[in-house]
Amino acid sequence: MSAKKVTAVTCSDEKASVSRQVVGIDADMVTRRLTVRAKDVVFVKGVVEAHDGLAHVFAESGGDLTLAAPRDREVELDELVRDLAVELGGIDDSQH
Numbered sequence: 001m002s003a004k005k006v007t008a009v010t011c012s013d014e015k016a017s018v019s020r021q022v023v024g025i026d027a028d029m030v031t032r033r034l035t036v037r038a039k040d041v042v043f044v045k046g047v048v049e050a051h052d053g054l055a056h057v058f059a060e061s062g063g064d065l066t067l068a069a070p071r072d073r074e075v076e077l078d079e080l081v082r083d084l085a086v087e088l089g090g091i092d093d094s095q096h
Contacts, residue, residue, distance in 0.1 A: 032092070
């Protein structure tokens with residue numbers, strides 16, 4: 001199986017708007033941004049893994065996360081990101 005084409009995922013923070021490349025993201029995927037404390041990253045990854053392949057988690061730095069899921073699971077991803085943000089006092093940075 002060949003790798004999917006890499007597409008830029010754009011995010012912004014207080015300092016600047018930055019374009020970052022996330023390997024494996026293409027038009028058939030949706031992404032959501034979630035910022036949590038660095039110590040909560042392993043917990044988030046465990047929760048996502050427990051959701052039967054719902055998404056992949058990419059940690060960019062500290063607790064800045066990008067979650068990528070198939071487009072047909074977008075509603076589930078949105079619910080999970082919202083729940084994690086509430087549970088962990090995180091910030092749902094998704095723009096959709």
